[in-house]
Amino acid sequence: MTSEIQMTELLQQIRVQIEDRRAAGLYPPGLEQQLEREFAEIMSSTNRRYFASKDLQAQLSHLEDAFVRLSGQISPRSRIPGLSLVHRLVGKLTKRQVLGLTAQIRDVESIVVVVLKMLGDFAESQEEADSRVVRELSQHVLDRVAVVDHLAILITELEARVRNLESHQGK
Amino acid sequence: MGTRCVHQVLVGAARNDAITAMALEIQSELTVSFTSNIYCHHPVDASFPDYVRQLTEIDAGSPDDVLIYHLSFGIPEMTELLLGRPEKLVIAYHNVTPAEYYAELLPEFADALAYGKSEASFLKNQVSLAISDSEFNAEELESFGYQDVHVVAGGANPQRLREVAIDVNFMADLEQHFPNGFILFVSQVLPHKRVDHALEILQLLRTVHRLNIGLVIAGPIRQPAYEFAVQTLRDKLQDSHLLMANAVTDEQLATLYRACLCYIGTSEHEGLSVPPLEAMANGAPVVVLGAGAVPETVKSGGIVLPIDTGVIEFAEVVAEVITNSDLRSQLRRAGVARLNEGFGENSAQKFVELVSGITV
Missing domain, CATH: 3.40.50.2000 (Glycogen Phosphorylase B;)
Structure with a gap:
């Protein structure tokens, strides 16, 4: 069984290891806080990004469905007696124009669907590119911070040595 | 009736x-x-x-x-x-x-x-x-x-999987995916479970501790928006050998518990928490954050870390468990003893x- 004493010893040993690794620059100062902050930023933008992307997909799907249903066929039926005949007559008279117009709308709509999809893909790839740049920049910053940390440790050591030397000289 | x-x-x-x-x-x-x-x-x-x-x-x-x-x-x-x-x-x-x-x-x-x-x-x-x-x-x-x-x-x-056989095909997939083993977190993918912390722990295990292992999150994805956030973090960390298994069968779950190097729990809020007990029942060493009811549930059957433990210390403890076979055996025995004591x-x-x- 893991007794309380062994647990305390284990955690103490682990904390010493962490200090050693910090001194070796493996854990830059503020690493945990930085990770926490980064995920908080992801969470705060998720609502907007996730739901916007979901909404865009849903609307594009509606648009495609509407596009498939676009036929130029309008029912001549009417609840008013005799009016069905008038609708059928008007339908026949304007059939050529309506079908022509429908074909033109379908042409335009098909382009609109493609353009909207391209815009969606473009926005997504742009966002990925932006986050890649941010990631690379963050990595550079972290590398620099690690170097600065290492230098700070070296300076502390040098200061200690200088103090030692000075105290020896004083004696 | x-x-x-x-x-x-x-x-x-x-x-x-x-x-x-x-x-x-x-x-x-x-x-x-x-x-x-x-x-x-x-x-x-x-x-x-x-x-x-x-x-x-x-x-x-x-x-x-x-x-x-x-x-x-x-x-x-x-x-x-x-x-x-x-x-x-x-x-x-x-x-x-x-x-x-x-x-x-x-x-x-x-x-x-x-x-x-x-x-x-x-x-x-x-x-x-x-x-x-x-x-x-x-x-x-x-x-x-x-x-x-x-x-x-x-x-x-917690003993419900005792008689459940492992899923051989799933086992083969896991071995192919993670030839050097994996750590396991069984949890619904929800914000308070802090799957992001589990991912960061994996990252530290792979980069600082040079352990070429993976992480399996087994549990249904209840909030796709949170999964989206976790996937964004995963992309950001790049080197994350993560398998989000979603909902799994009992055979797959038994396989995961029995094959993992260590069971981890990063949840920050738990009213009971049965998965660490199931992990113990299936011989997995357990390292969990002591949130809510977790300390009274796990007791001395696993390593229960203080609630304010950060990912660095968490990863260090997991690395110790993975690399120290004596500690691993000790934890396995402790898990069995815990179950005999109260369940x-x-x-x-x-x-x-x-x-x-x-x-x-």
């Missing part, structure tokens, strides 16, 4: 949901002496047994009958319905996740959680028997003014005995 009715009421029933699993275990004990169904507010999955029904189908009831309400969420219509029922009311309190974890991501869900905390208070005067599945939950119920709260993790059965009894039967006391 008796003539007196003792029904259970859930907000929702879902596969791989701990409360549903507990209710189903309780159900098998209830039907020995009572007429009993499980009713749910949310639509019921057609694959459930026919005694799991929609709440709208519930009979009129009588004062001799009993309703057991599993409280874990808040819905005003549910409160209203329960307050208007003639049956004796038993509250089975599983705790309600703090709303702040969802405030930004899913504000409406957060509101429902905030309401859940109030619901326990609204129902208090109607309740004939209060049962919670942990001391932690009992204390919270008492803070709402409840008295004589009984603590029984009714229906929790030998039939918790569902004990729960039903308590409920039977108010049917007389």
